[in-house]
Amino acid sequence: MIDVLMLLYFFLSAPKLLWDRLVKGKRHPGFWERMGVGLPPAKGPLIWIHAISVGEIKSAEPLFWALKEKYPDFYFLISTTTATGYAQAQKTLQQAGHILYAPVDFSWVVRRWVRTYKPQSFILVESDFWPNLLKELKSRGTCISLVSGKISERSYRRFKKVPFFTKRLFSYFDVLCVQNELYKQRFSELVPDPKKLVVTGNLKLDIRPSAGDVLNMPEKTVTLSCTHAPEEEMLLDIFIDSEYFLILAPRHPERFEEVAELLTRKCISFSRWKDRHIVRKVLLVDAMGQLAACYESSRLAISGGSFVKHVGGHNIVEPLLYGPPVFFGPYMHGQMELAKRVLDAGAGKQVRLEEVRQSVDSFFTYRKEEQEMLEASSRFVLEGRGSTRNTIGSIALMLSGC
Numbered sequence: 551m552i553d554v555l556m557l558l559y560f561f562l563s564a565p566k567l568l569w570d571r572l573v574k575g576k577r578h579p580g581f582w583e584r585m586g587v588g589l590p591p592a593k594g595p596l597i598w599i600h601a602i603s604v605g606e607i608k609s610a611e612p613l614f615w616a617l618k619e620k621y622p623d624f625y626f627l628i629s630t631t632t633a634t635g636y637a638q639a640q641k642t643l644q645q646a647g648h649i650l651y652a653p654v655d656f657s658w659v660v661r662r663w664v665r666t667y668k669p670q671s672f673i674l675v676e677s678d679f680w681p682n683l684l685k686e687l688k689s690r691g692t693c694i695s696l697v698s699g700k701i702s703e704r705s706y707r708r709f710k711k712v713p714f715f716t717k718r719l720f721s722y723f724d725v726l727c728v729q730n731e732l733y734k735q736r737f738s739e740l741v742p743d744p745k746k747l748v749v750t751g752n753l754k755l756d757i758r759p760s761a762g763d764v765l766n767m768p769e770k771t772v773t774l775s776c777t778h779a780p781e782e783e784m785l786l787d788i789f790i791d792s793e794y795f796l797i798l799a800p801r802h803p804e805r806f807e808e809v810a811e812l813l814t815r816k817c818i819s820f821s822r823w824k825d826r827h828i829v830r831k832v833l834l835v836d837a838m839g840q841l842a843a844c845y846e847s848s849r850l851a852i853s854g855g856s857f858v859k860h861v862g863g864h865n866i867v868e869p870l871l872y873g874p875p876v877f878f879g880p881y882m883h884g885q886m887e888l889a890k891r892v893l894d895a896g897a898g899k900q901v902r903l904e905e906v907r908q909s910v911d912s913f914f915t916y917r918k919e920e921q922e923m924l925e926a927s928s929r930f931v932l933e934g935r936g937s938t939r940n941t942i943g944s945i946a947l948m949l950s951g952c
Contacts, residue, residue, distance in 0.1 A: 579633060579636070579651065580636070580650070580651030583650050583651050583653075584651050584652065584653055584654050584659075585653075585654060585659055586653055586658075586659040586660075586662035586663055586666075589650070589662070589663065589666050589667075590648055590650075591666070592625070592666060592667045592668065593625050593647055594623070594624070594625040595623065595624050595625060595670055596624065596625045596626070596627055596647075596667050596668065596669045596670060597617060597621065597624050597625075597626050597627070597669060597670060597671045597672075597673065598626075598627045598629065598667060598669040598671070598672045598673065598692075599613070599614060599617075599626065599627070599628050599629070599646075599673045599675065600628075600629045600630070600652055600672070600673070600674050600675065600678065601628070601629075601630055601635060601639075601675040601676070602630060602631045602632070602635065602652075602675075602676070602677070602678040603630065603631060603632040603634060603635040604632065604634040604635045604637075604638045605676075605754075605864060605865050606630075606635065606675045606676050606678075607628075607630055607635045607638045607639050607642070607643070607675075608638060608642075608754070608757055608865070608868070609675055609676060609698050609752075609753040609754050609757070610628070610643070610673075610675045610753070611642050611643065611757060611758075612753060612756040612757060612758065612937075612938040613673070613675075613697060613753055613756075613938055613941060613942070614626065614628070614643055614646065616938050616939075616942050617942065617945070618645065620942060620946070624670070625647040626643075626645075626646040626647050626648075627646065627647060627648045627650065627667055627669070628643050628646045628648070628649045628650070629649075629650050629651065629652040629653075630649075630651065630652060631651065631652050631678070633803065634801075634802065634803065634838065636649065636651060637838045637839060638838075638839065641839050642760070653683065655680040655681070655682045655683055656682065657682045657686070660680075660682050660683040660686045660687075661686050663683075663686075664683075664686045664687055664690050664692070665690075668690065669687070669692050670692065670693065670949070670952075671692065671693045671694075671695070671945070671949060671952075672687050672692050672693070672694045672695070673695050673696075673697055673945070674694070674695070674696050674697070674699075675697055675698055675753070676697075676698050676699060676700055677696075677699065677700060677701065677705075679719055679720075681715075681718075681719050684719065684722040684723075685722060687722070688722045691952075693724050693948055693949055693952035694722055694723050694724055695723065695724060695725045695726070695727065695944070695945055695948055696723055696725070696726040696727060696728070697727045697750070697753065697941050697945070698727065698728075698729055698750075698751075698752055698753040698754070698937065698941070699726055699727060699728040699729065699733060699737070700728065700729050700733050700887065701733055701736050701737060701740075702862070702883060702884060702886075703736075703883070704883075706736045706739075706740070709740050710739065710740070716740050717740070717741070717742045720737075720740055720741040720742065721741070721742045721743075723741070723746060724746065724948045724951075724952060725746050725748065725944050725945070725947075725948040726741065726746050726747050726748070727748055727749075727750040727940070727941050727944050727945075728747060728748070728749055728750070729749070729750075729751060729752045729887050729937075730749060730751075730752075730887050731749060732886075732887065733887070734747050734749050748940075748944050750937055750940035750941045750944055751934070751936055751937030751940055751941075752867075752887065752888065752934070752937055753937045753938060753941065754865055754867050754868070754888070755867060755931070755934035755935055755936075755937060756935050756936070756937050756938040757867075757868070757871060758871075759842065759871040759872050760842050764843070764846075764847070765797075765826060765833075765843055765844070765846075765847035766827060766829065767795060767797070767829065767833070767847045767848070768795045768829065769849070770793060770794050770795060770849065770914055771794070771795045771796070771797060771847060771848045771849060772789070772794050772795070772796055772797070772848060772849070772850045772851070772852060772910065773796075773797040773799065773841075773844045773845055773847075773848040773850070773851045773852070773869070773874070774796055774797065774798050774799065774852050774854060775797075775799045775841060775844065775845075775851055775852070775853055775854060775864075775869070776799065776800075776801040776853060776854040776855050776864040776865075777798065777799070777800050777801060777809075777854030777855070778800075778801055778802075778854055778855055778858055778861055779805065779808070780858070781854045781855075781857050781858060782798065782800065782809050782812055783812060783816075784857060784903060785852065785854075785857075785906070786798075786812070786813070786816060786818065786832075788903075788906050788907045789907070789910075790816070790818065792907070792910075794910065794914075795829070795831065795832075795833075796831065796832045796833070797832075797833045797835060797844045797847070797848060798813075798820075798832050798833065798834050798835065799835035799840070799841060799844055800835075800836075801854060801855060801864070803836075803838060806834070806836035807836075809834060809836075810822070810834055810836065813832060813834065818831055818832055819831045819832070820832035820833065820834050821833050821834065822834050822836050823835050823836050823837040823840060824837075841868065842872055845868070845869045845871075845872035845873060845874055846872045846873060848873075848874045849874055849914070849920070850874050850875060850876075850877065850910065850913055850914075850920075851869035851874045851875070851876045851877070852876070852877045852878070852906070852910075853865075853866045853869065853876055853877070853878040853879075855881075855884075856878040856879035856880070856881050856882050857879035857880075857881065857903050858879075858881060859881050861881065861884065862881060862882065862883045862884025862885065863878060863879075863881060863882035863883070863884050863885040863888075863889065864884075864885065865885070865888070866878050866882075866885060866888055866889065866892055866898060867888055867892070867931075867934075870892070870897055870898075870927040870930060870931055871931060873924070873927075874927075875897060875898055875899070875913075875920070875923035875924060875926075875927055876892065876897070876898040876899075877898065877899050877900075877901055877906070877909060877910070877913075878898060878899075878900055878901075879900070879901065879902070879903065880900065880901075880902055882900070891930070891934070892930065895926050895927075895929065895930040896922065896923060896926035897923060897926040897927040897929075897930040898923070898927075899923075
């Protein structure tokens with residue numbers, strides 16, 4: 551039944567995939583490995599970590615290094631679904647044995663993957679629940695855990711509508727480590743055994759900042775990060791006549807040229823990343839993995855994906871790791887826990903689009919406000935650490951009982 555639904559999904563998705571490829575230039579690499587063809591061989595006892603995209607890969611980083619230290623004899627497989635996630639894994643998790651695009655959830659595909667790698671443990675980061683994969687792993691005796699788990703209100707309501715499917719899906723997990731009490735409450739109504747639930751915190755708060763390039767940017771520089779259409783145009787219109795210099799980092803690489811054309815059309819002076827030493831009104835970050843340098847070179851970050859309803863926000867903790875406080879928009883339903891914690895700590899500010907310019911002006915005018923947010927940011931990062939330690943404890947306990 552799941553295979554039939556997957557075939558239907560692929561059939562319905564085909565026009566969009568073709569549109570993305572021909573019009574947007576969006577590629578879907580790793581086709582054959584996704585289909586289980588030409589997989590590199592396993593090299594020993596294996597732990598498989600799956601993280602759907604770049605944000606989840608970053609969350610997995612502290613856990614990966616802690617697991618590698620605790621289980622030095624194990625070999626690690628990292629899987630991801632997106633090109634950005636793959637690039638991030640290649641950059642920060644090079645010591646994993648394999649970094650691959652995740653299998654398509656057809657039963658015959660995931661069966662080939664599981665037979666090839668025979669993982670002792672499968673660790674799912676945050677979400678991305680594929681029934682055939684989980685079923686096949688469990689049938690082979692793999693210990694399955696969810697880490698830094700979360701579930702949106704929308705997903706929670708959808709799962710509630712199909713209780714038989716939902717209970718069976720979550721029965722495959724041996725332990726579910728979730729970010730907070732809200733997510734624990736939601737999951738408790740979906741899993742057959744709520745005793746498997748444990749609150750271990752958010753792995754994003756354990757990410758250790760990595761050194762970036764030093765950018766020679768003017769004092770009043772603002773990074774606009776992880777933006778989606780039409781956020782670039784909306785934010786550029788707000789700042790086009792301002793004194794601020796902007797570092798603009800679109801979320802998806804296939805949109806780099808689209809944003810460059812937007813800047814040209816609006817007659818805004820800009821540099822590309824390869825010419826980042828040339829200071830113009832806007833520095834367009836048309837290269838992957840450069841946000842660390844951008845945040846370190848800014849006094850303020852504005853996180854995209856939060857001014858449009860369909861995204862639900864991104865990781866607003868990442869800027870705080872590198873120094874600058876963060877502003878974000880009203881649509882943070884995908885990052886509710888992080889938004890609440892950042893706001894409660896005073897390390898960030900939630901603003902509507904029409905409030906952005908006034909809020910930024912106030913931030914740069916009143917240095918006391920900036921200093922208070924910087925101090926709050928530092929406290930927030932230090933006090934929020936510990937999820938990796940808690941998660942490792944739960945995984946070790948699970949493995950001892952599997």
